[in-house]
Amino acid sequence: MAEFEPKIVAFVCNWCTYAGADLTGTSRIKYASNVRIIRFPCTGRIDYMLLIKAFDEGADGIIVSGCHPNDCHYTSGNFHARRRWIMFRDLCNLMGIDMQRIKFSWVSAAEGAKWAEVVNSTVTDIRALGPYEEYRRILNHHSKEVTNG
Amino acid sequence: MRENIYLPYQMKIERVTYEAPGVKTFMLKFINEEDREKFEFKAGQFGEYSVYGVGESTFCIASSPTRKGYIECTFRQTGRVTNALSNCEEGSIIGFRGPYGNVFPIEEWKGKNLLFIAGGIALPPMRCVIWNCLDLRENFRDVTIIYGARSVKDLVYKHELKDWELRKDVKLITTVDPGGESPDWRGEIGFVPTIVEKTAPSAKDTIAIVCGPPVMIKFTFPVLAKLGFSDDNIYTTLENRMKCGFGKCGRCNVGKVYVCKDGPVFTLAQLKDLPDEY
Amino acid sequence: MDELKNKVRELLGSGTVKVFIGYTTGTAGTKRALFAEKPEDAEGLVFDSSCIQNLAVYVTKQEVKEKGMMGISATLPVMRSLVQLARENQVSDSGIKVIGITPESRLIDFGNLSEVEKYIHQFQLEIDQKNRDMLEKLDKMTVSERWQFWLKELEPCFKCYACRAACPMCYCHRCTVEYNQPQWIPVPSHASGNLQWHIMRAVHLVGRCIDCDACANACPLAIPFNLLNKRMIEDARKHFGGYQPVLSGDHLMSTFKPDDKENFIR
Amino acid sequence: MNIEKRFIRKDSLKKLFDALVAKNKVVYAPVTRNGKTSFRIVNDFSLISGDYIQTTQSSKEVTFPRTEKILDFEKNKDGIGVKPVDIQPVHESVIWGIRPCDAVGKGELGAIFNWDSKDEIFNARVAKTTLISFSCSRADEYCFCTSVGGNPGNTEGSDILLTLAGEGGDYLAEIITEKGGAVMAAAPELFEKDPGIEKDKYLASLPARFSHTEIRNKLDKFFESEEWARQSLRCIGCGACAYVCPTCACFDIQDESHGKSGSRVRCWDSCGFSLFTLHTSGHNPREVQSQRWRQRIMHKFSYMPERLSVYGCTGCGRCSRGCPVDMNLLEHLISIQEVTV
Secondary structure, X not given: OOOOOXXXXXXXXXXXXXXXXXXXXXOOOOOOOOEEEEEEOOHHHOXXXXXXXXXXXXXXXXXXXXXXXXXXXXXXXXXXXXXXXXXXXXXXXXXXXXXXXXXXXXXXXXXXXXXXXXXXXXXXXHHHHOOOHHHHOOOOOOOOXXXXX | OOOOOOXXXXXXXXXXXXXXXXXXXXXXXXXXXXXXXXXOOOOOOEEEEEEOOOEEEEEEOOOOOOOOOEEEEEEEOOXXXXXXXXXXXXXXXXXXXXXXXXXXXXXXXXOOEEEEEEEHHHHHHHHHXXXXXXXXXXXXXXXXEEEEEOOHHHOOOHHHHHHHHHOOOOEEEEEEOOOOOOOOOOXXXXXXXXXXXXXXXXXXXXXXXXXXXXXXXXXXXXXXXXXXXXXXXXXXXXXOOOOOOOOOOOOOEEOOEEOOOOOOEEEHHHHHHOOOOO | OHHHHHHHHHHHHHOOOOEEEEEEEOHHHOEEEEEEOOHHHHHHOEOOOOOOOOHHHHHHOHHHHOOOOEEEEEXXXXXXXXXXXXXXXXOOOOOEEEEEEOOOOOEEEOOOHHHHHHHHOOOOOOOOHHHHHHHHHHHXXXXXXXXXXXXXXXXXXXXXXXXXXXXXXXXXXXXXXXOEOOEOOOOOOOHHHHHHHHHHHHHHOOOOOOOOOHHHHHOOOOOOOHXXXXXXXXXXXXXXXXXXXXOOOOOHHHOOOOOOOOOOEO | OOOEEEEXXXXXXXXXXXXXXXXXXXXXXXXXXXXXXXXXXXXXXHHOOOOOOOOOOOOHHHHOOOEEEEEEEEEEOOEEEEXXXXXXXXXXXXXXXXXXXXXXXXXXXXXXHHOOOOOHHHHHHHHOEEEEEEOOOOOOOOOOHHHHOOOOXXXXXXXXXXXXXXXXXXXXXXXXXXXXXXXXXXXXXXXXXXXXXXXXXXXXOOOOOOOHHHHHHHHOOOOOOOHHHHHHOOOOOOOHHHHHOOOOOOEEEEEEEEOOEEEEEEEEOOOOOOOOOOOOOOOOOOOOHHHHHHHHHHHHHHHHHHHHOOOOOOOOOHHHHHOOOOOOHHHHHHHHHHOOO
């Protein structure tokens, strides 16, 4: 059987990480192709429900990335986002959602190499964890009979 | 009888017509030959149109039952399903369940004058019955159509309005709200109730069929009463939110009346008996 | 008890208050809301430790608001909710008169919401030992065990949204679950839909939940989803020094500190 | 079919249960968890709760699941493939330990699902479900089956009705339908000759509190009453009452998809929700809670009797027990009966 290729969704901000990822490409740095990048105006715009939706649509891992603190194009979007992530991670952890599958990072427009490294290490980690079967099992369970008490 | 009553017919979008901003008409053909042959409906009925993966939406069948082999629907892009429908191209497949609801008693109108009054996006439910009556033109005496919209660009079925205008056996009066006219507008200017008062034919032996936004309906009924129309001779259609179309989902009832089964067609006399829940 | 009744009679009699929201005895000795509109209605008022519904849920209800100036008998959780609601511009001094009831069943005739704020700040927002133990037990589980725990607990949830309806903070006219473009939360009740709903509910209440347990008490199926809210209260303390409802100033999640500490961002 | 009376000994009950499980039936029975009793699939007799007046939820979920798939679809190169749900593989099931009022609910649900077009998905589930009911020897302040035409030992809707005959723990078994006969045939030796048990002696006493026909007549002229607003002032607009009700059948139809494939499902909805009747235009025919509360009562006690010839209420009292704000249906009905129009 072919090796498991994780599906990874990256939610990135337009000004830093997206530009950083662009730089990775123009610098011809090779990195894993498992990632689908979704560009946002700012990390402050990344709704936590989007992360859950990514799992709902079959993602095995998620990267969330934006500008370093103090570098936000809108001054403080990333600070707000950071506070939200701190709480959200704890909540997910309590709910039993595997936090090893959501990676957070700051990648600036100049850090093309860091982006490659973030993606590669995420792919390695998720590959080791395997497909997110636990989440997939709860999808499409319509009309099941009332479960055993 | 279909075993699974929620199962739609598969329909292919044969033609898409742009009617007005946000308004489109689909001509739909049955993919399954057998369905096409068996399918029958009457003027006034509605159906559930669905985009797979998005959901179902309720609106009338806008084509005449006298035109066999296809159905047409006209909708305005407003909610989730109509947005998705709007993105469908010619050749795509959508679902259709129906026909549901009661019908306009066209048989009973034989030998009478007909007065159709419609406003805005409410012409589609009327169009079905207009074409039905025009295709059986010899059964009726004078036919008058009064149609109004906010502005000239909001008038739907523009090419058919032209057809009706040219026909000698139909009197068509179009109107737009004050300020909605274009430089070359030759029709009336004014709100529908006002135009009705000005141009409506005699109430004697005349059936009035009224469809439009609630505010238009509200002001048109008194005008018709003033003109001498009896409540039994005024018809309209109600639109309540629906999910199933056959009296089970519990959404559409107005008092004890289920709009999906006892309606959508009501006479004004029937409406006056209903509680204010529509 | 008589003191409360007299006070309410006086408020309604003088017209200071048009409707007074208090408790009365319901079925089988349980307590439920009473809306007193005439001085004689005050006779039905009761108060004891079984009065647990958070009455603040009614101050944002249109039909109650329409009656005019509201009065309310407020226990500590109700007072906290009112202050938070005031902070969110849902209620103000011109709309409500608060009669506080202390844990010792003493009445406090608050002049305005600032006095209510001052009063509630004497008490820390703290979760009780039983729930703390339960959270600790969950923390000791593996991630997979916790996942299984919640799948099992949330499985019966049929999404009646009693938790939402009973919560004073869930006053939105149109909740996120009711938006369908996009459909954030699946409408049907099933494993992923229930999971998403409860995550969303918990997140929307971070920094706003005042731990009244109205949601859990309302749940007809006794699902312990309030543990999620409790964990958020604990975490807010751990990470940001906790919070209290305030009438003005920043709200836990609408603000930040440049030096907020985390250890997970690379 | 005439009702056949038999006698089941206390210790035969478990044997009967085991015989059903051995016959590969899916057996739903009341199980208590977190203080709430609900019907769950049970294989082990000892898990069944015996100490309940009423389960929190009704057993309607067996025949009308809260989320029921109605079709699958898949986008492919030719457009779209649609596959209706195959209703045949529904399992043969038995609901064990339901109350007579719940069994009546089966007929009321059936009336809704069959009054116009026949809902074969629902009917297939009903056809494969056998109801073994237990008469009530106790009732509480929420129960009012006798006020809506039922009684604690009502046989209507059940396939077998068991009545606990005194302290000894033996049961009178009434075999009501052919399905009930099939249950008896699964373990005929357990169904002994009835020694002449006087059933009525062992039933809960529950005098009727109102007359449902009187309420119905009254409701005809009650639409504009201010009573609705008064009663519903404390209602917070959740769907708990509808979801625990054995006869509430309002539903929504939703599409759910993941990638290229998905399903259309029918899922529970409630007339108590503010968005239930909201039009896309923003107009809402039932804008405030009093109108929605009125709809709930009128639908059950006026519209259904008139249109479907059945009442939409079995008097089980679940809505009142499950209500977070103590909207007690019995109390409200009595007050409707008492208020002068």
